[in-house]
Amino acid sequence: MSPRPALTPPDEGLAIGVQPSPPAADTRALHQLQRALGRGERPFLGLPDHLGQVMVELAPLLGLFDDRQGGPYDETCFDDAARAYEKAVLTYFAALAGASLDEAHGYVAASPREALLHGLVLARRGLPEPSVYVSEQAHYDVVRACELLGMNVVRVQALPDGSMDPDDLRLQTRLRCGAGALVVATCGTPLRGAIDNVAELRSSAASFGPVHVHVDASAGGLAAAHSNQVPPWSLAHGAHSITLSGHPLLGLPVPVSISLIRHKQDSPTALGPVPGRLAVGARSGLGALLLWTRLRSLGRAGVAAMVARCQDVASYALERFEAAGVAPQRFPGSLTVTFERPSRWVVEKWRLHCIGDLARITATGPMTHTAVDGLATDLVAARQGVAA
Numbered sequence: 001m002s003p004r005p006a007l008t009p010p011d012e013g014l015a016i017g018v019q020p021s022p023p024a025a026d027t028r029a030l031h032q033l034q035r036a037l038g039r040g041e042r043p044f045l046g047l048p049d050h051l052g053q054v055m056v057e058l059a060p061l062l063g064l065f066d067d068r069q070g071g072p073y074d075e076t077c078f079d080d081a082a083r084a085y086e087k088a089v090l091t092y093f094a095a096l097a098g099a100s101l102d103e104a105h106g107y108v109a110a111s112p113r114e115a116l117l118h119g120l121v122l123a124r125r126g127l128p129e130p131s132v133y134v135s136e137q138a139h140y141d142v143v144r145a146c147e148l149l150g151m152n153v154v155r156v157q158a159l160p161d162g163s164m165d166p167d168d169l170r171l172q173t174r175l176r177c178g179a180g181a182l183v184v185a186t187c188g189t190p191l192r193g194a195i196d197n198v199a200e201l202r203s204s205a206a207s208f209g210p211v212h213v214h215v216d217a218s219a220g221g222l223a224a225a226h227s228n229q230v231p232p233w234s235l236a237h238g239a240h241s242i243t244l245s246g247h248p249l250l251g252l253p254v255p256v257s258i259s260l261i262r263h264k265q266d267s268p269t270a271l272g273p274v275p276g277r278l279a280v281g282a283r284s285g286l287g288a289l290l291l292w293t294r295l296r297s298l299g300r301a302g303v304a305a306m307v308a309r310c311q312d313v314a315s316y317a318l319e320r321f322e323a324a325g326v327a328p329q330r331f332p333g334s335l336t337v338t339f340e341r342p343s344r345w346v347v348e349k350w351r352l353h354c355i356g357d358l359a360r361i362t363a364t365g366p367m368t369h370t371a372v373d374g375l376a377t378d379l380v381a382a383r384q385g386v387a388a
Contacts, residue, residue, distance in 0.1 A: 086288035092295060093244050093258045096225040097217075098236020106260035108288040112218040115243040115257035116145050120182070122261050123212040123241055124151065127180030130212070133172060133205065135164035135196065137189040142216060151182070161331055162194030170204040173211075181205040183213045187233040188220020191355050192329065193336025193362075195224055195231045202238040213238060218245035218257060220334065226307040227333035235262065249306070249335075249364050250294045256287035310335050313372065314363035320376040325383060335363045343382040350375055 013029075086108050087101070094104050109115035124130050132146045137158040146153045154176070157168040164185060173181045183205050185196035198213055205211040215233060217224065221244040224233045235242055241261035247254065298306065314330060317337045321328035326339040338360045346352070352359040361367065361375070 082285045082289060085292045086285065089288050089291045089295065090258065090260070092300075093246075094235075094260055096221065097234040097239075097242050097244065097260055099260070099262070104235060104260045104262050106258060108285075108291065109257040109259050110287060111255045112216075112243060112245050112257040113141050113145060115218075115245075115259035116141060116214075116216060117148065118259045119214045119241045119243055119261065120145055120149055120151070120184075123182050123214050124149075127182060127210055127212060128178075130180035130182040131176055133169055133181055133183045135184075135186055135189070137162050137164070137191065137194060138184060138186045139190050139216060139219070142184050142186075158194075162189050162192030163331075164196040164201060166197065166200040166204040169201055170207060173205045173208045177208040180209055181211045183211060185213055185215045185233075185239070186220075187215055187217035187224050187231075188334065188336070190219065191336075191358060191360060192331055192338055193220060193334030193360075194331045195220060195233050195334070197232050198234070198237040198239050199232045212240045215239045215242040218243055219248075222246060222249050222303070223307050223311065223333060223335050226304045227311070229333065231333065235260065246291055246294075248362075249310070250291070250298075250303075251365065252287075252290050252294060254287065254290065256291055310363045310367070313367050313369060316369055317361060317363060317367075317372045317376075320372050321379065324376045324379040326379050337361050337363070339379075342379050346375075346378045346382045349378065 089108060090106050091101055094101055094106070097104075107118075109118065120132070131152045131154045132142075133154050133156050134142050134146070135158050136155050143153055154172050156172055157165045159165050169183065183201050185198050185201055187195045189195075196215075198215060202211060202213045205213070215221075217233060221233070221242070224231055232238075241259070244258040244260070245256065246252065246258070247256045295303065311333060314335050314337055318328050318330045321337065321339050326342065328337050328339040330337045338358050341347070341354050341357050341359045342352070347354060347359065350361075352361065354360075
């Protein structure tokens with residue numbers, strides 16, 4: 001057994017002492033931290049890095065306290081008037097996912113993992129003894145959520161483009177015929193941005209028993225819904241429940257996620273003492289207010305235009321990286337472009353996300369044609385052995 005690593009002591013200047021610290025000095029230190037992490041110090045092509053453009057409209061919301069009990073449709077003794085904003089957000093995302101609130105209900109969760117857990121909890125109620133079928137390209141949060149819930153995970157092979165292989169899913173479900181299949185499809189895989197074909201996966205799994213298809217669309221839902229050729233990814237294509245997220249692309253300062261499930265898939269049985277259908281108790285209403293404010297400022301047309309701009313930049317990156325000789329790949333309509341992992345100095349300069357021998361960029365936030373040109377120039381230099 002390897003020895004436990006020693007804990008690194010905190011910076012003495014950041015220690016929380018017995019007496020209050022000078023607030024002016026702490027404020028200056030936080031402003032310095034903000035500038036150091038800001039986009040002006042060094043390029044950053046990850047998610048998100050464009051918060052400055054939305055902070056003016058969102059800052060007043062930080063002065064609110066909204067401790068919410070139950071779901072947005074539950075009757076409560078005290079109505080803080082903020083539930084109406086959450087319902088408006090849910091109506092917007094339900095329409096993106098191909099449903100109305102007459103067909104599906106949900107809530108605004110504090111994070112994609114919370115929304116995923118909620119979706120899995122509700123999904124397994126209608127199945128006898130389900131295994132969870134997860135693509136080898138799915139986000140690690142899916143496997144982690146299943147571990148937390150004590151559910152059996154079956155890994156399914158992926159096709160060369162990164163999407164789940166329907167034929168392998170059919171084989172895996174046949175081996176466990178009759179036990180019930182909870183299939184977690186992905187819209188926007190972490191590495192390649194691939195989108196699983198929900199219609200094909202549901203058909204493959206349904207051949208050997210009851211099936212529930214949950215879609216983890218936290219990474220790619222907004223882009224998929226606004227693509228010129230919409231892929232089969234949503235409730236409209238046969239999914240029973242879905243997890244969406246808007247904070248990376250919309251530039252929110254905190255994670256926010258949406259959980260939606262078709263009414264006919266939701267058992268009326270409540271989860272113990274928790275009111276309504278939610279798998280959580282008290283929750284903050286801030287995320288819903290942040291989403292509503294940002295979406296209202298853009299409008300549906302503004303969101304569509306933003307997605308189109310990001311897709312255009314991703315297409316441009318594919319062309320530039322091909323010219324740079326780094327073998328880029330992009331799933332149709334995706335904002336993600338993967339390519340050969342470059343030298344360490346390029347990775348550190350651009351803060352690239354890397355898995356194995358591949359690196360990726362996601363065309364959102366500060367990703368512009370100019371930024372792509374700068375990265376492409378460095379990729380060429382790295383291949384020629386030029387140091388930074």
